[in-house]
Amino acid sequence: MSNHKNQHKLWDFPWAYVESFLIYSGILITGFLMEIFFPLKTTTGIIFPYNLFILIAIVALIISFHLFFKNQVFVKWLGSVHAAIMAIIFIFLMVMIMGIIPQIKTESTIIQLLGLNSITTHWAFLLILLLFLISLGLTTFKRILNFNLYNIGFILNHLGLFIALSCGILGAGDTQRLSLELNEHEPNWRAYNNKTNEPIELDFAIYLKDFKVDEFQPKLAFVDNKNGKIIHNDGKNLYLINQGENYYFNDYEIVINKFLASSAKVGDDYQPVYDLGAPPSAQLTIKNTKTNKTVSGWISSGSFIHQYESLKIDENVSVVMTIPEVKKFTSEVSILQKNGERIETSIEVNNPFSYKGWKIYQLSYDEERGKWSTKSVLELVTDPWLKYVYIGIFMMIAGAIYMFWVGAKFKKENNHDVD
Amino acid sequence: MTWINFEAYYIAIVVCWSLSLILLGFSYRTKKLFNYSFICAILGTLALIWFDVELWMELHRPPMRTLGETRLWYATFLPIIGFIVYLKWKYKWFLAYCLAMGILFLTINYLHPETYSKTLMPALQSPWFIPHVLVYLFAYALLAASSFVAIKSLYSFYKNTFSENDLKLADNLVYIGFAFLTLGLLFGALWAKEAWGNYWTWDPKEIWAFLTWMMYLLYIHYRFLHSTKTKEALIILTIAFIVLLICWFGVNYLPVASTSVHTYTQS
Numbered sequence: 103m104s105n106h107k108n109q110h111k112l113w114d115f116p117w118a119y120v121e122s123f124l125i126y127s128g129i130l131i132t133g134f135l136m137e138i139f140f141p142l143k144t145t146t147g148i149i150f151p152y153n154l155f156i157l158i159a160i161v162a163l164i165i166s167f168h169l170f171f172k173n174q175v176f177v178k179w180l181g182s183v184h185a186a187i188m189a190i191i192f193i194f195l196m197v198m199i200m201g202i203i204p205q206i207k208t209e210s211t212i213i214q215l216l217g218l219n220s221i222t223t224h225w226a227f228l229l230i231l232l233l234f235l236i237s238l239g240l241t242t243f244k245r246i247l248n249f250n251l252y253n254i255g256f257i258l259n260h261l262g263l264f265i266a267l268s269c270g271i272l273g274a275g276d277t278q279r280l281s282l283e284l285n286e287h288e289p290n291w292r293a294y295n296n297k298t299n300e301p302i303e304l305d306f307a308i309y310l311k312d313f314k315v316d317e318f319q320p321k322l323a324f325v326d327n328k329n330g331k332i333i334h335n336d337g338k339n340l341y342l343i344n345q346g347e348n349y350y351f352n353d354y355e356i357v358i359n360k361f362l363a364s365s366a367k368v369g370d371d372y373q374p375v376y377d378l379g380a381p382p383s384a385q386l387t388i389k390n391t392k393t394n395k396t397v398s399g400w401i402s403s404g405s406f407i408h409q410y411e412s413l414k415i416d417e418n419v420s421v422v423m424t425i426p427e428v429k430k431f432t433s434e435v436s437i438l439q440k441n442g443e444r445i446e447t448s449i450e451v452n453n454p455f456s457y458k459g460w461k462i463y464q465l466s467y468d469e470e471r472g473k474w475s476t477k478s479v480l481e482l483v484t485d486p487w488l489k490y491v492y493i494g495i496f497m498m499i500a501g502a503i504y505m506f507w508v509g510a511k512f513k514k515e516n517n518h519d520v521d
Numbered sequence: 522m523t524w525i526n527f528e529a530y531y532i533a534i535v536v537c538w539s540l541s542l543i544l545l546g547f548s549y550r551t552k553k554l555f556n557y558s559f560i561c562a563i564l565g566t567l568a569l570i571w572f573d574v575e576l577w578m579e580l581h582r583p584p585m586r587t588l589g590e591t592r593l594w595y596a597t598f599l600p601i602i603g604f605i606v607y608l609k610w611k612y613k614w615f616l617a618y619c620l621a622m623g624i625l626f627l628t629i630n631y632l633h634p635e636t637y638s639k640t641l642m643p644a645l646q647s648p649w650f651i652p653h654v655l656v657y658l659f660a661y662a663l664l665a666a667s668s669f670v671a672i673k674s675l676y677s678f679y680k681n682t683f684s685e686n687d688l689k690l691a692d693n694l695v696y697i698g699f700a701f702l703t704l705g706l707l708f709g710a711l712w713a714k715e716a717w718g719n720y721w722t723w724d725p726k727e728i729w730a731f732l733t734w735m736m737y738l739l740y741i742h743y744r745f746l747h748s749t750k751t752k753e754a755l756i757i758l759t760i761a762f763i764v765l766l767i768c769w770f771g772v773n774y775l776p777v778a779s780t781s782v783h784t785y786t787q788s
Binding site for chain 2: 222340
């Protein structure tokens with residue numbers, strides 16, 4: 103076995119690791135040189151129909167490689183496991199750079215020059231991906247031609263990855279993301295492109311009937327009087343304030359006597375009030391179990407109108423109420439169409455609405471006003487290539503289920519060692 | 522302080538599993554002790570599943586949000602994988618490893634108690650949340666087990682006691698683990714599309730999940746190509762697990778963490 107290896111000269115058939123490494127290194131270096139001299143400044147990506155042309159060119163190349171140059175050593179290499187392994191290693195390296203160096207503007211000239219903070223549009227990354235796609239496509243194409251039942255898992259995984267990757271990368275230029283700002287009781291049709299900030303007039307308007315925020319109960323936090331910092335659980339996972347509950351913290355026993363979700367201060371007390379900006383409040387009794395000293399009083403988280411109120415337990419510690427966390431926010435909207443028809447719907451996080459090729463997402467709102475926000479920001483996304491990416495993804499899901507079902511057994515069918 | 526008495530469960534489970542480990546050790550000499558060991562292991566695991574269920578009901582949300590909560594599921598899945606592997610291939614040492622890891626992860630949770638916040642941000646309130654996390658942690662547990670097999674096998678290489686069967690076990694674990702890893706990754710993509718309108722954004726956690734996926738992909742292709750170069754395959758498997766650990770815990774400490782939606786910040 104080792105004799106055979108020693109006799110193998112570089113670039114003799116078949117190409118193995120050394121040749122694979124040299125080819126991918128060459129592409130990597132070319133890519134870096136291109137990045138230094140002609141970096142891709144585009145923010146939009148390749149748009150239709152050019153991306154489709156590229157995809158057709160790649161597929162045509164793969165098919166013609168197989169039909170006309172099947173016996174060329176380069177084409178044989180492209181479809182080999184050695185090429186696949188080297189592609190995995192080089193893609194791994196490029197993506198790892200992305201996983202370590204933040205992909206944002208930087209002061210460092212070396213990172214800037216080598217394009218290490220913009221890997222997704224880096225020539226080296228794109229060229230490596232291109233060769234990898236050709237390699238993957240060729241391997242898949244060969245298997246499809248020799249179709250048999252044992253190949254189903256292979257084809258689902260490899261073809262699925264090919265479709266998802268090629269359509270995902272090439273289709274990125276055709277995705278559009280717009281944000282649309284809405285105020286309650288007003289229609290709006292003028293959206294802004296998230297990347298370029300240019301205004302875009304939609305051929306429909308969205309009218310915000312109501313914007314609603316559901317909140318969790320506010321939480322109880324212990325604060326160090328000296329530095330104002332939360333001393334409890336590193337500020338994480340504080341206690342929710344529920345009427346009638348009691349908690350223990352160090353030597354303190356806290357009883358929540360009363361909780362008002364919406365209230366206002368009247369004299370020394372809080373009373374239920376449902377005005378704009380009326381904050382939650384709670385009445386507590388805190389007992390120091392060591393000294394038996396008891397303190398009673400109100401706390402309130404405050405709001406954008408009203409001040410917060412804390413309760414001092416002793417010289418060192420106070421209790422405060424945190425601003426309630428948001429559970430759900432929903433825009434009740436009507437979509438007004440040109441023909442005068444209206445579509446009534448509600449949009450919330452994780453529950454977008456599909457309309458005329460757009461997916462409409464709940465993006466944000468006036469966070470300072472919180473649940474009293476009358477403003478809602480929606481995001482409109484269109485991605486014409488999505489269905490093809492999904493075809494790829496669902497093939498891979500089917501492939502993964504097949505793999506789980508069959509396990510490592512299917513290897514026995516194809517177990518051939520090239521060494 | 523928690524609403525739920527984790528301490529009591531912790532002690533019960535650790536006692537069961539430790540007893541199981543001790544009996545398992547002696548069962549190499551006295552065979553029938555293994556049955557008792559197996560029963561103890563199952564009792565401990567049932568107690569942990571009971572705790573998971575109780576926690577889930579008490580919180581009114583799936584307990585899968587924080588690192589501590591993911592450790593809990595990991596500790597649940599490992600012994601289950603240990604049972605299945607034992608029933609199928611009769612590896613006692615593998616069951617021992619699973620129980621020991623389970624004890625380790627529960628102990629970390631015991632030493633860093635959480636108050637289990639009941640709040641869950643809107644983006645996480647999705648039907649994809651539970652399948653995404655459970656499938657991932659099941660994959661992590663399987664792949665961790667495969668890496669343990671790899672390390673044990675590397676050790677037996679030096680002692681010249683290496684057996685091909687161990688590598689077959691690693692292969693089986695990797696194939697099943699990789700299938701789940703793929704599902705977790707793709708479920709995450711489908712969910713992200715529903716929540717943020719993008720199925721892939723090169724978020725740091727996504728990047729490292731992708732790298733983890735690539736490493737196991739490398740292992741599978743390498744094993745396919747060279748079924749006899751076992752030592753190199755074992756080294757790849759060990760490195761793959763390091764990448765997995767960076768993905769699971771390490772990302773939070775990398776300079777890129779601030780740009781991630783996956784840092785498990787606890788409000």
